[in-house]
Amino acid sequence: MAEAARIFHTTLIPNFSQTPSPPHKTSSQTILRRNTIRCSISTSDATRTTVTQKIPWGCDIDSLENASALQKWLSDSGLPPQKMAIQRVEVGERGLVALKNIRKSEKLLFVPPPLVITADSEWSCPEAGEVLKQYSVPDWPLLATYLISEASLMKSSRWSNYISALPRQPYSLLYWTRSELDRYLEASQIRERAIERINDVTGTYNDLRLRIFSKYPHLFPEEVFNMETFKWSFGILFSRLVRLPSMDERVALVPWADMLNHSCEVETCLDYDKSSQGVVFTTDRPYQPGEQVFISYGKKSNGELLLSYGFVPKEGTNPSDSVELSLSLKKSDKCFKEKLEALQNHGLSASQCFPVQITGWPLELMAYAYLAVSPPNMNRQFEEMAAAASNKTTSKKDIRYPEIEEQALQFILDGCESSISKYTKFLQGSGTMDLDVTSPKQLNRKLFLKQLAVDLCTSERRILFRSQYVRTHLFFFCNLIILLSVSKALKVYCHIGRTSL
Structure with a gap:
């Protein structure tokens, strides 16, 4: 549901300050222990290296156990009672299904701001976040680094239940090899855009590694912050990041809401509701108990949906297709x-x-x-x-x-x-x-x-x-x-x- 992905190309590659002021040192500097992983990836088959260990966080894309734990944690953390629950569905592996009758024009979700991840979210390792802000890292690469940092801390992170419910390998063209892009998308212009996106992600990681990570290896060890983990984090951002117009156009990850799947037949999107002080969406049709509830990821072509979300709607069902x-x-x-x-x-x-x-x-x-x-x-x-x-x-x-x-x-x-x-x-x-x-x-x-x-x-x-x-x-x-x-x-x-x- 990444409506924010449309501005990705213009904001991804960061223009870092060459001489940032040194990060503030706390009196009791603490480096949280990270889970060690060793893996790397390349966009070229000819230079691809072997992944020695899979990313240890996340889950299978259809896991309900992790999703149930997420729902319980959100409820314990202030999410109001919901009219929907996570279940296996025909469209999207997992999705939110109506538990009760839902009226047309009814507001749902009400995810409070403390349960929303933005560029201003508090880091479990504050010094890492402070370094990135000293270098004026833009929102996209900052959030990608934030996700990896929190995920690597496992249970030590307040977001561990959310990250555990995220797919270990998102559906994304970032995971297609160059030979697969050349072979399967040779006739489509989406191939060129996929290659451009992969190069952007690769370039962003290389820039971060050169300018920041290599200078602060105790905060950003290469066994944790590498191309493979950035491919995962950007895959999550492309498929789940949203732009909230009523929160000053801020881009955000909204746990629970990002379990909603896309339908070309609906137009409702997520936004922050000031009166209820939560992220909501307003239904544009009624739902009966047991029906899957949908939102719109935006008016995107089938190629754009494949590029960011990894799926293609049935032929003739997308009025925005081009x-x-x-x-x-x-x-x-x-x-x-x-x-x-x-x-x-x-x-x-x-x-x-x-x-x-x-x-x-x-x-x-x-x-x-x-x-x-x-x-x-x-x-x-x-x-x-x-x-x-x-x-x-x-x-x-x-x-x-x-x-x-x-x-x-x-x-x-x-x-x-x-x-x-x-x-x-x-x-x-x-x-x-x-x-x-x-x-x-x-x-x-x-x-x-x-x-x-x-x-x-x-x-x-x-x-x-x-x-x-x-x-x-x-x-x-x-x-x-x-x-x-x-x-x-x-x-x-x-x-x-x-x-x-």
């Missing part, structure tokens, strides 16, 4: 340099991706297509086209150039056709794909990843097919209307001519 269509200027274009310069003036490049939905594509995509096909004699319009193609502008200008509209449409349709052929090739080959594994457990994992990829590619290809069909027929329908209007005008003109003679 596919990124990649288009490029042709280097053989006589005006390539002029067009590229115009794009760069507005923060764009020669190759761009645009979101396409079943209902069509955005104005920016059409503007880019106009620029791509425009002849040299339209060079005065290059800047206007590039400006309209930029999604960084607040004004949405619907520009039209009738003289090149058909060529622009054909340029987009060719791009759709090229992407469709990639999806078709993958889907046709997926039935005979050699999984090349001997372990039954590993085989199950490969089959699971393959099925996710098939579901994603099927839904993205469907969007391209439908969008292609809708826009093509709309274009020719409009042209037909124009032709009919011209024909009618000619008939009227001829009639006037005959009657005037």
